[in-house]
Amino acid sequence: MLFEVEASLTYDFAGPCEVLLLVEAAHSPGQAVLSDALTFWPPVEATRIDDPVTGERRTVFTAAGRVNALYRATVKLTPANQDLAGEPEMALRDLPSEVLAYLRASRYSPSDRLLRFVEREFGTLKGGRKVAAILAWIAEHVDYEAGVSHSGTTAIDTFIDRAGVCRDFSHLVIALCRAANLPARAVSAYAWRLEPPDLHAVAEVYLGGRWWLIDATGRAPVDGLVRVATGRDAADIAFMTIMGGATLVEQHFKIDKVGD
Incomplete structure (x- = not known):
């Protein structure tokens, strides 16, 4: 199945601080990120700290004042068996x-x-x-x-x-x-x-x-x-970790199915 996802986060930051952002779709078995983009307005200094083992995609950016982070992606999911009733536990x-x-x-x-x-x-x-x-x-x-x-x-x-x-x-x-x-x-x-x-x-x-x-x-x-x-x-999975003070202005998330 094919999905489009979006996250838009707008915060007022009290002073210059670093922020860890975890909103990007991971690269993982059964999940392929076909295209994606993370943008900031106004532009900020950003650094990627991706995890090569888990496929988690993380961004650290420096923020001050009002900042919007916008993420959009197209992701393909490969269906997997979901019937776990007969699955054994392991020693x-x-x-x-x-x-x-x-x-x-x-x-x-x-x-x-x-x-x-x-x-x-x-x-x-x-x-x-x-x-x-x-x-x-x-x-x-x-x-x-x-x-x-x-x-x-x-x-x-x-x-x-x-x-x-x-x-x-x-x-x-x-x-x-x-x-x-x-x-x-x-x-x-x-x-x-x-x-x-x-x-x-x-x-x-x-x-x-x-x-x-x-x-x-x-x-x-x-x-x-x-x-x-x-x-x-x-x-471990918070979508935003702020090393300082901030006030939420607006945020939204969405996901739409766009194909099989």
Whole structure:
């Protein structure tokens, strides 16, 4: 499937500062960036810091005053099998070294505090069936509701409050999977059919020798996700990290399907 994506970010920066921008579509398996452009108005000093391993594309720029960053791209997604129910979980000794970090608790997904719950609720299940059961539990017990969480909300807060937005759903499903000894990580993506359009926080779980995209909110089809960044949790995938002070003026994201 062929998609066009766009991000427009306008901020007032209180003084000269560096900004890390993570809005560009990644080069990754099943995802080909056919064309793209990142422009700034007024022009700024910008440096690329791309990751050759993950395919993440990052830009650092120096900002002062009002700055608009505009990103547009055409991306081709190759459909992959999304039925993970029969996929096996892997023994620790068989996991690739780069996957091991995603078994550990992190700042926003403290999975070590959910071990007892996961064992009681899902302990009889394995692999993809366990992940499916975790997603079903979240769908039944957690409401999608804006305004009940904030930038410091963790998976434990969401587990207690039983409400949140995509970031919170992502942290919770990651924490529950890790507590079940299943590697899981956070993903930011342009999400086709998501309303309102935004950079969407979803997750991936490692089963049967590959990563599987999962959206615990159920608000966007996973075969229409254009990946931007991956990491342990939201701290690693924030679309903008400002080394100073700034005020949001306007921002929007969009994704349109333009071909099969």
